[in-house]
Each structure stands twice: as C-alpha cells, then as structure tokens.
Amino acid sequence: MTLPEEAYAVALASMPSIGPATLRELLADDAPSAAWTRTVGASGSVRHVARIWERHTELGISVLMAGHPSWPARLVDDPGAPAIVFCLGDPTALDRVATVALVGTRAPTRYGIGVAAQLGADLAAAGVSVVSGLALGIDGAAHEGACGAGAPPIGVVAGGLDDPYPRRHARLWERVAEHGVVVSESPAGVRTEKWRFPVRNRLLAALSDVVVVVESRHHGGSRHTVDAAMALGIAVGAVPGSIRSATSEGTNALLADGAFPVCCAGDILVALSLAGASVPAPSTPKARTQRPEPGTGEDRRVYDALSPDPTSLDELARLTGLDLPSLCGALERLARAGQAVDTGGWWQRL
C-alpha cells in the first residue's frame, strides 16, 4: 500500500514532541515521507502512519499542506502560517469569498449576543464568510446568525476535529461543517490544551480579511486575535459599547487605539473593500419600517416607559405607576404587536 505524502505529515503532526514550529521547520526542506524517516529513523513503522491516516479519512477530515495548490491563498505568503491544516467540511470555502472574523468574550451581554448574531446574519447574507472560533458567547452567536444565511461559515478551533469543544457547541460545530468548514491545526485525537488557543487565534486572524471584536473585556482572549491581526496588517474593527459595561472595556479601548467603529454590517463591508477584498457594494441600510404607534391609554404609557435597553418589570412598574396585572397585560399586547420583547423578565422596546 502506498500512502500519500499527507499521511506522513499527519503522522508527524500527531507526535506529541512536535509542535507547530518544529513541524514547519521539518517540512520546509523535505517531503513529509523523507522528514518522517529522518525524524523517526528507519525503524519508523509504516503501519503506524497508515493507522493515523485511516483514522482521519474515516472521520472525513481532509488535510491541506503548505505549497500544495489547495493551500488557502491567504496563508501562502504568511511566514507564520502552519505547515498543515485539517478541515471538516468543504475546504474550498476558505478561499471562495471575502472573510470577516467576528470574535469576542465568552461571557457577553444580551447586547453583545444580539449584535454578533445580527452582524453574522447580515454579513453571510451579503456574501461574506464569517470566521469565528466556535467558543461560547460572541463566537457562537456570530455563527448561529451566519449558518445557512448565505456565504459559508468558517470555524477555526484549537483541538482535534474529532472532539467538539466546548461540548455545548457540538451541534453548532456540525452545522458549520455542513454549511462551510471547520479548520484546525491539531490532528484528530489531540486534546484542547491551553497553549493551542493563541495558536488558533493567530490562524483565525490569518484566514480573515478583516477582524471585528464585538464585545471584549479589558484583558480578554480577543486581544490575541487582535494582536495577530495587527502583526499581519489586517484591519481591526470594534463594536462600541457602553462605557459602564465591563464587557465593552476592551472594544472601547480598541476604538481609542484606532480600530474602525462597527455599527452595522455596512461598516464592515466598507472596510473590506478598503482592504482590497472583492465585496458586493454595501447596500444602503434599509429604512426602518415605520411601526404603527401604539394606541392610547395604558399601552401607550407602557410603550413610552420602555427603552431599547432591557428594563426590569420593577422599573417599569415604578415608571408607569401601574399595578402588575395591567402592566403585564399591556406588555403582552405590545409584544403581540411586535413593539416589545421579553428577555427573561426584562423588557425592551423594538
């Protein structure tokens, strides 16, 4: 049985003693099979290589290698790019359209989740791939919005592709692979260790034309992605947030440092065209459809007390002076008319 060159590269990457940098050095000069023989010696078992290769093909994991025609164009001239990338899904999705990374904190506010999902959906609908880390919080929300909305989503993860992490996103992970692609530098069977996250964040930035931080704390993990993007000369945008919100400290600081502000998907599309990516012309934002104003009486009073930010029922009762049955009745009527929405006991105006 003759094994493809990729099989030897995968076997090398699976060795615990070989990290991304060592692998890059090993594969810089030699073909993978030669590098394998040189590293392991003549005693290196071909059966071992075959077993690892079989496992990857069984799992449906495809392998991209630097220097091959299928290698993503964005990584071609990148000296820090990995030597090998594993893909679950369609690897051509990496090169098909312009890409935007949407990243942020794992513990976002409702505001952050809403904005991430909205940007994800709008970008995908505009024909731009959303790149994200499939982590909890902003990453997940961005892909939830982007899945099936148009352009293929791209998930960049830290561990092996056979073990979804975090487990709670296993379903989302499958959907991203189905509509687009999930990529990783780690071969199957590798556990998600801590040092792999900064490595993942670098690859995530390198695969994107623009990086946008939706919500991040002062010293959040998004900082790694932003630093990598700046080192690669990739434009960084940030969504402004309240100066009182801890989860917007990082993004507001980025804006102060010169990141471009992102208030809608159009802002990102403009940045993409400035970055030289081919994008559809940013469409003029849709004029807000005028909602019929609520009638008179209690409904009107409650509507006026609502704001676009979530307000507690206590606060609404205090502002309107209504008793709870009247207040709740008015809120449900407003919700039915599409003018208010309940988020776990907090109400906001639509």
Added chain:
Amino acid sequence: MVARFPARVAWDRPFSVVLAAVASATLSGAVGRAVSVEVHVSNGLPGFTIVGLPDAAVREARDRVRADVLSSGLSWPLRRVTVNLAPSGMRKGGAGLDLPIAVGLLVATGEVDAASTQALAFCGELGLNGSLRHVPGMIALADATAPLGLVVPLCDVREAALVRGGDVHGAATLGDLARVLRGQAPWPEPPPPSGAPSTPHEPDLADVRGQAVGRRALEVAAAGRHHLLMIGPPGSGKTMLAGRLAGLLPPLTPDEALTVTRIHSAAGCSLPDGALFHRPPFRAPHHQASIVSLVGGGSWSLRPGEVSLATNGVLFLDELGEFPVGALEALRQPLEEGVIRVSRAGGTVTFPAAFHLVAAMNPCPCGEGVYEGACTCSAVARARYRRRISAPLLDRFDLVVPLSRPDPDELLSGVPGEPSTAVAVRVAAARARAAARPAPERGPDLAPDAEALLGSKLRSGVLSARGLHKVSQVGRTVADLAGEDTVSFAHVAEALSLRAGRAAVVP
C-alpha cells in the same frame, strides 16, 4: 419551702408488695407508644438494673431516680431492684421514663399505695434535687396513655391537656406527688399563662421599599399556596421578602394548629406560651443542612426534620444553589405527597410534610448575573451552578421571579410599603373565594383572549404542557385576588411574567 419527710430506710419493713407496675409511654418518631414500667424489689445484694431495651438516657435514670428519691426525703430500698420496660422488644428512649420508675419504687417500698396509681400514667424527667422536669413530645405521650389519667411535670400540663382535657395533673416535685398520692394534698394548679402576646412578632411588609414584583409574587404565593423561587443578586431583598411570607398567611385552623404543635412537641422545640401554635411556622434551615435534618430521621429515635416542622407553614431555603444536590432532590417526594416516610431498619415513620416552599438563589456564583456585563463568572461556572437545580425540582415552583436591587430613590424615600395586614386581608379574601368555588373539571375558566395568549405561548415553545397548567393555576389565583370569576388576559400575562425568572436558570 418543701416540707421534708424524715429520711427512712425501708429494709426492716415487711414487703406486702414486691412488684409494682406503672403505666407510661415513650416517643417513637412523632407518635407515643404505651410502656408498662414494672419494678421488682427482692432480697439480694443492693443494686439497680433496668432491662427492656433502654437507651443511654433511660439507663442513666438509675442515678437520677435514686438521687431524686433521696432528695425528696423518701425511702430507698437497700435490696435488689429490677426495672423492666414492657413490651421489652421495643426500644425506649428519653428521660420521660424517670418518673414512672420512681413512682414504681415508691409503690414497691410502700411509700404510696398501689391503688392510688392504678388509674394513672406517669411521664416526666427527674432532677437530682427532687424536681420534675419537662420532656419533649408530651402531646404524643398524652395520646398514647389515654384513657388513663396522666401525671406530668407541672410545666407540661398545658401541653398535655391540648389533647386530653381535664384528666391531666401536674406536680412540681416528687415529694409533692407522693403527698397527693397519699391523699394528703390536692393536685397543684398549673401556673397561669404569662399573659405575653400569644403571637410572636412577625416582620412586616411595610419595611420593604419598592420591589413591586417581589411583593406581588409574595401575595400571589400566599393566596394560592404556590411554591416560590426568587432569583436575584445579593442585596435585592430576597431573604427580607421571604421572611414576610408567614405574616401574610391566615392563622392556622384548630386541626392545623394541633398538627403543627404535635410535630414541634415531638421534635422537642419550645412551644408558644399557650402551648398551641396559632401562626403558620416559618423554618429557614441553613444550606449546610444534612439530608436527615431536612427530611427527618436519625439512627433509631426517628426525629421529624425541617420539612415536617414547616408543615402548614413556610419552608424557606436561602441560597438554594448551595444546598447539597441530594438534599434538594429529597424534597421532591414530600412536595408531591404532603407527607414524608422515613424508613430505617428499625421501622418506618410517617411525618406530615405539607409545607409551602419558598427559595432564593443568586443567578450565578458571583451573584451579579442579572445585570448586563456585571457578571464575572465563566460560562462553565454558570452552567455548573444552574445544573444544581434539577428540572424536576424547578418544575415544582409555580412562581420563579427575577428580582433586581431596589431603586435608590425608593429605598431612601422613607415611604413605607403597604403593611402586611392590608395584604393579608386580600390573601384571606382570595383564599375564601377559591375555597367557595366548586372544583372545575377542565382547568380554570379562561377568557377567550387569555386562552389565545396561552395557546400562542404553547405553540412558540415558551410554555410546556406542564407550564401551561401552572400558568393557568397562577392566573386563577391572580383573578381570585382581583375578585373576578373569569381569568382575563391581564391575569394570564401577570402569571407568565411571574415565572419569567426561569430564563435565568434554565440553560
């Protein structure tokens, strides 16, 4: 000053009676079991043995009885004394058997006439100075000794008389008792009640500023006996509100009062001045409570737990998320059935456990989870915290209310909230309405638009079938509070918002 009898040693007295039998009772769980105390005095080396499965407290009765008899100036036989507690196969515990053992000795030594103790049962603990002391579970003991007349320590007369009426007598000392049994003195009168107000001070809702939703949830919970879970950050007044629920409940009915008093008596809790509880009990066990302390049990003297002490009242579990998971799951069966069966190798005891559950918890370990961006917990820590409250337990709560910190203006305004008495009037009226209404066959009577609202929530997946049932029940209570026969749109809308806190704990 108690007149002293001359100390006499009865060894030279001819024994007409060498065997005396005295009726008594011992406590097993919350019920009493009749015990016959047989005292046998025979020739032989002086000694004192107790047989019949006594526990450590009963075995120690030897020393208490001897000291008490001698302190009272009564004679002690310098012979061999054997005490048997019949039926011998049943374990006996507690110091309540001191008094019948002492009386049996008095009969055996001829200090009192056997005939004078024939129609009486005795329960009481002895002190070394001749006094008679309180024993727990007097109500259950009084039940078990009927129809005999009952003699108890003077301080326990009122408690025993709750179930026995007039044939309960008390004595302050063993000497007093001996004089009465000899016919030398009448039964002493029990001390009159101290005249202190029979209802202890209950905290008032007027102390709570703002918190419209929390106050309303408390009112609805009290009116419909709905279990309530409050979720809010530290300082949002969860504990303060919960402590005021008992004050909104109507006073106990005579039957309920007796159940509550009986279980408190069996647990050895101190009883109110008039011996009978009139107000619903409020129990707030700490979150480190063991399963046994919550549901009841013990090695073989099965003691009622907090769920039983809260029967016909409120069980408040503060920091619900910090309770051991096993302890919380153990609450599910009593919540469903209203009783708790405690089984041990030695037997099974059923305690009442019809409690009104009120719980409070933080939305996440740091407690700030309700406020946007203020929470410092990781997503994993939040998920782990939420998993502590299982879905079946969460389903038992009809009301799950999110609370936020009160508005500073309202807090500082100095305007007191509505007092408990005003709310209690509405609660009583709503309960009366609900009690007067015949049980409907197909759920409560809903207005068409209310039904449409529930239907849309059911179709959109906001409500489960069980949730639908709970919301319509709560809606019924809200309508009862408003004094209306039909559950309207606004009532259902309020019922929905009173369980909106589930979003904070359901992942």
